[in-house]
Amino acid sequence: MGLSIAVASGAYGLSFGALSTAGGLSVLQTCALSVLVFTGGSQFALIGVLGGGGSAVSGTASAVLLGVRNMVYGVRLAPLLHLRGLQRVVGAQLVIDETTAVALTGEATGGELARRAGRFGYWFTGLALFVLWNVATLVGAVAGEAVGDPRRYGLDAAAPAAFLALLATRLDSRPAWATAVVAALVAVAVVPVVPAGVPVLVAALVPVVAVLAGRRRPDEATS
Amino acid sequence: MTTPEWAAVLATAAGCYLLKLAGLLVPERWLEGERTARVMTLLPVALLAALAAVQTFAVGGHLVVDARVAGVAVAVVALVLRAPFIVVVAAAALTAALLRAVT
Numbered sequence: 001m002g003l004s005i006a007v008a009s010g011a012y013g014l015s016f017g018a019l020s021t022a023g024g025l026s027v028l029q030t031c032a033l034s035v036l037v038f039t040g041g042s043q044f045a046l047i048g049v050l051g052g053g054g055s056a057v058s059g060t061a062s063a064v065l066l067g068v069r070n071m072v073y074g075v076r077l078a079p080l081l082h083l084r085g086l087q088r089v090v091g092a093q094l095v096i097d098e099t100t101a102v103a104l105t106g107e108a109t110g111g112e113l114a115r116r117a118g119r120f121g122y123w124f125t126g127l128a129l130f131v132l133w134n135v136a137t138l139v140g141a142v143a144g145e146a147v148g149d150p151r152r153y154g155l156d157a158a159a160p161a162a163f164l165a166l167l168a169t170r171l172d173s174r175p176a177w178a179t180a181v182v183a184a185l186v187a188v189a190v191v192p193v194v195p196a197g198v199p200v201l202v203a204a205l206v207p208v209v210a211v212l213a214g215r216r217r218p219d220e221a222t223s
Numbered sequence: 224m225t226t227p228e229w230a231a232v233l234a235t236a237a238g239c240y241l242l243k244l245a246g247l248l249v250p251e252r253w254l255e256g257e258r259t260a261r262v263m264t265l266l267p268v269a270l271l272a273a274l275a276a277v278q279t280f281a282v283g284g285h286l287v288v289d290a291r292v293a294g295v296a297v298a299v300v301a302l303v304l305r306a307p308f309i310v311v312v313a314a315a316a317l318t319a320a321l322l323r324a325v326t
Contacts (some may be wrong), residue, residue: 161315
């Protein structure tokens, strides 16, 4: 599991660095994103919106909204990790998809040994990925800058493909499929009428509306 | 340091870090509600689907069908075949690049 995560993340970091500088950010800005943001989906969202002509505000909003899932991970990790003080300040940056998956692998079996393995896995995976992610970003960023027009190399098709690949792992239920299809349709539908970057934010309302509407049905049935 | 790009980079960094930290700090019951949990699960799905769709079809405020669509279609095939991430991304780029080179 560790090696496959490392290979995938290295490739993902290379792609990010290349797309970021090909899309208009500097090498320094690209590397700053990987060090300071360190959550791939949000980084891709920001460069995607900015590269598509969206404003800094809509780019930031998309990226931060996509980062909300890390808060959910943090809530689940807190009782396992028992972080305090400086450990928590540093450890928080490592709360991402991969570290959460590794840390919670042994959760089902319970037991103190599994919890210790989970804590070790969290720190080891997190720190190793942090190094790998940032080295890969730098290499990709320098390569991306050398590319020139990103369209010539099809990099503008690589970005949506990357989002689809991230999405694919989450399409594990009927509501997830329905949300994905409706969100995509809504976003595309509003492209001509709202500023660049905003369609993604409009689509973020889809699950909120769906869940609120879904709750009303049982109430109506009982009344 | 005051360009819009830097502002976006730093604001995204601050927002994403504070969310991670908040998760470690807030009591578990804050996110326990069934509706909250469902929105939290589906939010990244909606965002990723919208980002993929917009980046496949939009150029600024216009909808366009170009080489990207073919690239993404190939990516979908690669995903169905359970290809690794880098293969999916590279297949999309290569398809779009080849299509542009021959047209």
